Amino acid sequence: MNWIAIWVTFKLAASTALILLVVGLPIAYWVSFSRRRWKFLVESVVALPLVLPPTVLGFYILVAIGPHSPLGRFYNELVGHPLPFTFEGLLLASVLYSLPFAVQPFAAAFEQVDRRLIEASWTLGVSKLGTFFKLIVPLSKAGLLTGAVLSFAHTMGEFGVVLMVGGNLEGETRTVSIDIYDEVQALNYAGAAKTALFLLVVSYAILLLVYAVNRNVWAAWPQK
């Protein structure tokens, strides 16, 4: 089994989930609490990775961070090497690709929070930000966990985006799914089977965790 690929995959998935937890919360908050008419525009952009083929998304990201784009040039000048086919470039692509898997459960959880509780918090003198951390986050913890775990699991299994943006560099961007593909191409079915089984077990274990925790959370907090 290719432990280096497994380590790269785990590092990528964990970093993606962590970044999405930070970036996804304000987006989800805005999506569920804003009353702006053009809210649907943002919502549909966030959901776009759900329907786009990963190759299409990967292609646009590759162009956007390539040496001919302003973003790519800026990064090159700042760090000294270009962004495509590096771990950081792959991470950026993963964050964008998994965005809906984090934002949608977050927003769904926020919308479940009773508005009267939030109003009660405001009248008790607690600011909107304070209310978010003291009240909304604890009440949404099942949704936050679901979003973080789903984006972790989704990143673990991504293939098209990795191939487009990351390439296939050992120890840098070769993830488990690319490794399986390589093994099959080399007709090493035994190696591919081992790695595939590993990915299957890990993915299933993660889903078990999400469902078990969510059930437990619901049992402790009966919905009205």
Place this chain on the structure above:
Amino acid sequence: MAAEISIDLVKTFPGRPPIRARIAYPVEASTVLILFGPSGSGKTTILRSVAGLEWPEQGSIQFVSRTWLDTASGVRVAPQDRHIGYMAQDYALFPTYTVAGNIGYGLHHLSALDRNKRVDEMVELFQLRGLETAKPRELSGGQQQRVALARAVAPRPLLLLLDEPLSALDAPTRVRLRDELRSLLKQLALPSIIVTHDWTEALTLGDVMAVINAGNVLQVGAPIEVFSRPHNADVARVVGIETVVKGRVVGSSDGMVQVSVNGTRLTAVEGESTGRDVFVCIRSEDVVLERGQATASSARNHLAGTVVSATVLGALAQVTIDCGFPLVAMVTRSTVEEFGLSSGVPVVAAIKAGSVHLVSRQGE
């Protein structure tokens, strides 16, 4: 200038009559304003506007020397900065916090030591000892109400706003807590505004009462004034009870209570109220008029009096009788003609004991 609360606002919702409320009244340490009206009349919207949870399109809200809203000059004070205590109809207790956590939630400006001290005071005052670590879902309705009230008053707000504070409770608890709430509000020496559609709550709790219907304020005054002297037919219809007089319980036996109103004795069924000072409330349609000598009837009360006025309202007529206190009766127009009811005519008013409602009021 006397301390005053002044509310003047316009708020529209699609598909509903616009709310145009103008209420101004002097406020002392523990003045209770009742916003009274049927559901959908706009009373909750007025309360929420005072809390800063609704933004009227136009108007101003002033509390003593503070301006909380003035659309003309663009003043919009956030609910966080109004220093109010607000209790929603269903209490909105925080499910992830304990009783003590709920009460201490608004005390973030205090040090941990002071906060614990204040929470402890509230636990004592609201008789929540032993429940400090319980979660809201483990509490009874009455306990939840006390926690919600404790949470609202713990930060020592300038003004307390209660939206239907008793309506989520079952009937026996409601009656008990109504009297408790009255003494508590006086004890806290905190001005408050209470929304209710229950006339017994208005009488028990209120010092000033605003009758609201279809978004308009119809009358503002002392509750007993509003009940016994409604400005117009709309107010009378909204309050729905025509005779409200002060009385004193003078005795009780066999489940019946004797009440004296200006020397006139009335019999009522012993009910919820236990205090000596009561409001005696009688609906006009529960009063039967008899002519001449009282005949044998099942009604316990036969009050001799004279007609003060008779006003014909379509097929019905409203007759006011002086029987030691003004009593309003609703009879048919044909009765008025048959009995020759006009000012000065002697009549006997018969009222069943069960139709004489007593509402206690402490501290009168």
